[in-house]
Amino acid sequence: MSARVPLPRWVDVALLPLLNVVLAFLIGGIVVVMVGQNPLEAVGIMLYGAFGYGSGFGYTLYYTTDFIFAGLAVSLAYHAGLFNIGPEGQAYVAGLGVILVALALNGQPWFLTVPAMVLAGGLFGAAWAFIPGYLQAKRGSHIVITTILFNFIAVSMMGYIISKILKPANVGSDESAPIDAISRVPQLRLFWELFKNSPVNISFFLALIALAAVYWLIWHTKFGFAMRALGHNPTAARYAGISNAKVIMITMALAGALAGMVAVNNVGGVQGRLILNFVSGAGFVGVAVAFMGKGHPIGVALSALLFGALYQGGQELAFSMPGITREMIVTIQALVILFTGAMGDMLRPPLERIFRPRVSASAGDV
Amino acid sequence: MNYYTDLILILDSTVRLAIPLILACLAGLYSERAGIVDIGLEGKLLGSAFGAAAMAAVTGSAWLGLLAGVGVALGMSAIHGIASINLKGNQTISGVALNFLAAGLTTFLGQSWFHRGGFTPQLSGDQRFGPITLPFAPELASVPVIGGLYSELISGHNILAYVAFIAVPVTAWVLFQTRFGLRLRAVGENPKALDTAGISVTALRYQALIITAVLVGIGGTYLSIAQSAGFNNNMSAGRGYIALAALIFAKWKPWPALATCLLFGFLDALQFRLQGVQFPLIGEVPVQAIQVLPYLLTIILLAGFIGRAVAPKASGIPYTKER
Numbered sequence: 001m002s003a004r005v006p007l008p009r010w011v012d013v014a015l016l017p018l019l020n021v022v023l024a025f026l027i028g029g030i031v032v033v034m035v036g037q038n039p040l041e042a043v044g045i046m047l048y049g050a051f052g053y054g055s056g057f058g059y060t061l062y063y064t065t066d067f068i069f070a071g072l073a074v075s076l077a078y079h080a081g082l083f084n085i086g087p088e089g090q091a092y093v094a095g096l097g098v099i100l101v102a103l104a105l106n107g108q109p110w111f112l113t114v115p116a117m118v119l120a121g122g123l124f125g126a127a128w129a130f131i132p133g134y135l136q137a138k139r140g141s142h143i144v145i146t147t148i149l150f151n152f153i154a155v156s157m158m159g160y161i162i163s164k165i166l167k168p169a170n171v172g173s174d175e176s177a178p179i180d181a182i183s184r185v186p187q188l189r190l191f192w193e194l195f196k197n198s199p200v201n202i203s204f205f206l207a208l209i210a211l212a213a214v215y216w217l218i219w220h221t222k223f224g225f226a227m228r229a230l231g232h233n234p235t236a237a238r239y240a241g242i243s244n245a246k247v248i249m250i251t252m253a254l255a256g257a258l259a260g261m262v263a264v265n266n267v268g269g270v271q272g273r274l275i276l277n278f279v280s281g282a283g284f285v286g287v288a289v290a291f292m293g294k295g296h297p298i299g300v301a302l303s304a305l306l307f308g309a310l311y312q313g314g315q316e317l318a319f320s321m322p323g324i325t326r327e328m329i330v331t332i333q334a335l336v337i338l339f340t341g342a343m344g345d346m347l348r349p350p351l352e353r354i355f356r357p358r359v360s361a362s363a364g365d366v
Numbered sequence: 367m368n369y370y371t372d373l374i375l376i377l378d379s380t381v382r383l384a385i386p387l388i389l390a391c392l393a394g395l396y397s398e399r400a401g402i403v404d405i406g407l408e409g410k411l412l413g414s415a416f417g418a419a420a421m422a423a424v425t426g427s428a429w430l431g432l433l434a435g436v437g438v439a440l441g442m443s444a445i446h447g448i449a450s451i452n453l454k455g456n457q458t459i460s461g462v463a464l465n466f467l468a469a470g471l472t473t474f475l476g477q478s479w480f481h482r483g484g485f486t487p488q489l490s491g492d493q494r495f496g497p498i499t500l501p502f503a504p505e506l507a508s509v510p511v512i513g514g515l516y517s518e519l520i521s522g523h524n525i526l527a528y529v530a531f532i533a534v535p536v537t538a539w540v541l542f543q544t545r546f547g548l549r550l551r552a553v554g555e556n557p558k559a560l561d562t563a564g565i566s567v568t569a570l571r572y573q574a575l576i577i578t579a580v581l582v583g584i585g586g587t588y589l590s591i592a593q594s595a596g597f598n599n600n601m602s603a604g605r606g607y608i609a610l611a612a613l614i615f616a617k618w619k620p621w622p623a624l625a626t627c628l629l630f631g632f633l634d635a636l637q638f639r640l641q642g643v644q645f646p647l648i649g650e651v652p653v654q655a656i657q658v659l660p661y662l663l664t665i666i667l668l669a670g671f672i673g674r675a676v677a678p679k680a681s682g683i684p685y686t687k688e689r
Contacts, residue, residue, distance in 0.1 A: 031471070035478035083458055141668035142677070144405070144458050145614065148607055149661040156654040156661075164652065287462055325477045327484075330470030334463050342449040342460035 007348070007355055017294060017340055019347050024335035031331060037323045049316025050309035056316065058188065058198025063282075064308030065200065065265050068207040070286025071304050072214050073129075073259035075295040077143075079218055080251040081231035086132060086147030087259035088283025089154030090125040094260030096161060097124030098267045099274040102179045113183040117268045118206070118261070125260020126253040128154065133252025137245035143252075155277070162276055176274040185269030201269035203261065210258060211297040217254075227251055259283060281330075285311075288333045291341035307333070374514050376635050381519065381527070382593065384631025386411065386602075388530045389585030390609035391616070391623045392537050393578040398618060399541065400574030401554035401680040405461030406446055407582055408606025409468035414439040414586025416472035419486040419597035420479065422493040431493070431591050432526075436583030442468070443579035451571050454684035465606075473599050486590075486597040495524040495592040526588040531624075533581065538620040550574055554678035557685040567685045582606075611664035618678065630660045 007016070029039035050060045070087040077084035097120035105113045132146035159174075166176040186202055189195040218224040226247050229237040238244055266278050285307055292306075293299025314329040339346070390407050397404045417438035422431030442464050449460040473484040480486055503521035506513045541547040549570055553560050557567045589605075590597045612630055616622035637656040644650055 031474075035475065085462065135665070135669050139669040141665070141670070145610070146665060146668060148405075149611060149665055152604060152607065152661045153658050153665075156658040160652050160654040284466070287459075288466075291459065323478055325474055325484075327470045327473035327477070330466055331474055332470075334466030334470055337459060337466060338445070338449065338463035342455035342457075342463055343453050344455065346453055 007351060011351060011355060016347060016351060020339040020344060021292060021336060024332065024339040027335050028332045032324065035323060037321060042317055042321060042324055045317050045320045046313025050313040054194040055196035055198040056312060058195035058200040060308045060312040061204055062198060062200040063311040064304045065204045065207045066262050066282040067285050067289050067304035067307045068211060068301060069258050069261040070283050071289030071293060071300040072210055073255040074286045074290035075300055076214055076258060077251055077255040078290060078295050079231050080227040080247060082248065082251060083144050084147055084255050085144060085287060086129060086150050087286045088279050089151035090128045090256040090259035091262035091279045091283050092154045092158050093128040094121040094125035094263035095267045095274050095278060096158065097121050098263045099176050102183060102268060103177060106180050106183055108183055110183060110186050114185050117264050121260040121263045122257035125256040129256025130249060130253040133249040137248040159276060162274060166274060174276050178273045184272050185264060187269065199270040203265035203269050206261060210261065211301055215297040285333060288337045292336050371514060374518050376639055378519050379635040380628060380632040383634045384627045385527045385530045386585045386589050386605050387609050387612060387627040387630055388624060389581050390606055391612045391627050392533050392620065393581035394610055394613045395537065395618060395620065395623060396574045397578040398613065398681055399554045399678055400550050400571050401557060401678055402450055402571055402575065403457040403461065403682040404578065405458055406442065406464035407609055408602055409465035410439045410442050410582045411586045411589065411602040411606045412472055413442055413468040414583040415590035415601055416476065416597050418587035419590040422489055422591050423487045426493055428493055428495050428591055432587045435587035436580050439579035439583030439586065443575040447572055447575045450684060451568055454686065457682050469600060476597065484599040489591055489595045493591065494595060495526055497522045497524055524592045526584055526592050529584060534620050534624045541620060554680055557680050561687060608660055611660055615664050615667055633659050
């Protein structure tokens with residue numbers, strides 16, 4: 001076999017991932033056809049539901065906010081060669097930090113409470129991710145397994161804390177006391193009529209800032225360089241004088257802090273209280289978002305928007321086409337992870353064949 | 367005497383709760399020993415539980431249900447194999463994708479086919495695997511001590527449960543006494559050595575994945591048409607992950623795997639039993655504290671505070687033949 005010809009850059013960064021996503025959606029469409037529904041009609045309803053009217057669009061942006069944070073939490077760790085499957089648990093535990101400071105500062109105006117919630121959520125999320133990071137760095141426990149286990153531990157721990165400690169005596173369901181309206185993260189409908197009754201709040205702008213910050217951190221700082229060096233070749237990084245253990249622990253803590261922002265969006269901005277399982281899968285969507293976006297903030301933003309639209313459009317779909325449930329979205333999510341993540345190189349050989357002549361022609365005789 | 371009956375009852379539910387864990391754990395053992403990480407056990411349990419229940423509901427036969435359950439697991443293993451053996455993709459990502467795939471498709475197809483909010487129809491009679499009464503169990507039931515033990519604990523399970531227990535010594539024998547077992551262990555530690563000896567790494571890893579699928583398929587079938595009377599949403603409820611934790615806890619060995627699964631099953635049984643029970647001094651033990659124990663124990667082991675869990679060396683690394 002001849003040596004591999006590298007693909008043109010645009011094919012590698014844009015065309016290949018796009019084809020993989022298209023493949024995932026095609027198979028999703030085939031499943032929809034198999035149960036006797038019209039996939040094109042479904043896509044139409046979903047597009048309308050996600051972008052067609054103000055409050056639908058607001059919901060899309062609300063989901064997008066969650067998925068950007070979770071996607072960044074997975075991406076950041078992945079650059080350092082760490083597969084963080086724990087954003088779900090990290091966000092859940094961060095909810096505790098958010099509600100504790102929010103209730104302590106209850107009644108204060110939002111510009112005082114929001115920074116405190118961001119800080120506390122970030123700290124709690126970071127702490128929950130730091131432990132697997134520490135176990136990986138110092139004790140060699142595999143981060144994939146420990147982050148999965150920490151998701152389960154978070155569920156039990158938070159279940160106990162919410163139902164036995166935070167729940168006020170006069171409340172029936174398992175949830176904390178509510179945050180006063182003026183202390184919550186302000187929703188965008190206060191400033192723009194457009195968003196009607198949708199829950200999108202200023203955490204969305206926080207997500208945009210996080211995208212830029214992560215980009216800057218990974219590609220324009222010394223620490224980002226150390227992270228990427230570790231991700232590419234731990235041995236080389238070690239010889240270059242980088243303390244791998246330190247980089248692993250800090251990276252995981254940062255990833256956890258990013259996941260923690262999901263709690264600011266939900267606990268602080270939407271429910272205004274801490275409820276059981278408020279993360280409801282957003283952390284896992286982050287895995288799909290990160291792989292589809294190839295770990296790059298621009299990719300993460302685009303795929304978070306796509307999944308945001310899918311989730312909101314999926315709700316709409318469940319109303320309009322009773323044959324299709326929301327779980328179809330989880331299936332699409334799975335196919336996206338499969339084709340962009342695990343089978344990401346499946347289409348590489350045919351693409352290499354297509355693009356080979358042009359490359360060798362421009363390179364001249366060798 | 368009352369305490370004794372209580373104990374027998376707890377042990378009995380321990381066994382019932384441990385069976386899917388044992389099957390999934392042994393399933394994971396084969397693939398991980400062959401060097402393929404299988405995070406997808408959870409999804410395979412769920413998928414085969416659905417396949418078995420759907421088939422049993424449509425055909426009325428538990429055995430066809432079992433066939434469908436194993437078939438679903440085989441299909442999922444094939445995807446995992448193509449992604450991780452042929453395409454040399456990331457095995458963890460493939461496993462995560464399979465878990466989501468099962469979670470999404472089972473509910474979606476369940477709703478489209480049966481219109482019961484993701485549940486399959488209630489099964490009864492021949493659609494399920496019923497309990498088998500071992501010889502003399504009813505006659506011996508009244509004999510003190512041994513009677514209860516035999517007729518409650520040992521007798522009265524279904525065929526899949528006995529399969530799970532037989533699978534343990536069989537696995538130990540296959541793994542450590544046969545040529546196939548030796549090769550299986552070798553391919554997980556040093557695939558290159560096997561390749562050099564002229565044995566196909568790809569074929570061996572696919573064989574391991576097939577055994578994995580059969581075992582986890584039986585486990586999923588047990589969940590939906592032996593333990594329960596039908597499929598419901600997300601009924602595997604993290605058992606695949608617990609089995610994975612048990613596998614690590616057992617250091618990838620069959621007999622310790624049995625012991626660990628029984629321990630985790632016991633914790634599960636205890637959790638139901640202790641609800642609302644007041645203890646002297648400590649009062650009521652929160653269910654969450656017991657729920658969390660399997661995960662905590664595994665973490666402590668992984669951290670190397672009690673012994674050391676070392677995975678097969680080539681685990682998770684796709685094998686590329688030199689050219």
